[in-house]
Amino acid sequence: MNENDQDRMKKLLQQALPRVGGETELERDLWPAMLRRLDQRPEAPPWFDWALLVGLVGFAAALPASVPVLLYYL
């Protein structure tokens, strides 16, 4: 690759790639939103999920033979 080819390649690359700078500023500050997200507490599980869990434990207690069978399918 001679010097002319290198110049041509440089120009082509400059045309193809967007210019960096000038428009790199964010439109708004993202840090407050990040802080709000960090402060958010995870939602508590709904009552339906607790009921399912209690039902599962009760089922395993009522029919212990089902536990290894269920483990087999896990």
Place this chain on the structure above:
Amino acid sequence: MNTHPYLRSFLAGAFVPTLILPLMLAGFVVLRLMLQVPFPIERGLVFPMALVPTLWALWNMLWLGSHMHTHLPIAVHGMLLPFVLLPAGTLVASCLGVLALGSQGVTWFHALYVPYVWIAPCFLAALAGYYLVWKYVVGFVNRVLGIA
């Protein structure tokens, strides 16, 4: 983090069964090697140790690929997996001699007798368990890995 989302979903899906596997292996060592249980339990380990983690991982990949179109919550998607696992596991178990079908019920591992009337409640319990595990554990791992 937009690279290799399907690889990450595979790992997230295989996470839960991979945690359970050492416990099953420990149970096998205690029952078979220490207590000298005569039944070859290792036959029953083929399905949960070799196939189930892969199926969970592929199921999570399927959710990642389909939820943009189906909008199915991950808990509901995970709850559908037993519909695949039940026939597959039963087929493998009966082929390996782990499961014996009787007139009144099913005998597992030559020791555990489950009457047919209990099969449907067992299946419903499996659905409930899968719903909870996929909602809270797999969903959490998916969020941590940036795919949910």
